[in-house]
Amino acid sequence: MPRGSSPKRERQYEHIKESAEARGVPEKRAEEIAARTVNKERARAGESETASKLSLEDVSSGRRGGLRSHTGAQGPTYEQLYAEARRRGIRGRSDMNKTQLRRALGKD
Numbered sequence: 001m002p003r004g005s006s007p008k009r010e011r012q013y014e015h016i017k018e019s020a021e022a023r024g025v026p027e028k029r030a031e032e033i034a035a036r037t038v039n040k041e042r043a044r045a046g047e048s049e050t051a052s053k054l055s056l057e058d059v060s061s062g063r064r065g066g067l068r069s070h071t072g073a074q075g076p077t078y079e080q081l082y083a084e085a086r087r088r089g090i091r092g093r094s095d096m097n098k099t100q101l102r103r104a105l106g107k108d
Helices: 007-022 027-044 053-057 061-067 078-088 098-104
Strands: none
Touching: 007 027, 027 053, 027 061, 078 098
């Protein structure tokens, strides 16, 4: 986290990082996701000295997460299915496409 971040943003960073890791995201990628999300929220709240136009005008991180909660027609992403298959130890998962992963996980 950047210097001068509030305790709230520190907690937010840790929560996002732990949540991503729980979904099977590698630690380094989880840290990047958390940092980018928190930095965007800081920019939207006026807590950072600089902010990109996109950070200020784009859909908020919380709203975007809600839109991508995968309760719609397409369901979980390939990456989410693959991570679950890895956790369950399903063999041949690297050669499977999204449909095959869904079948192997019993999601069809």
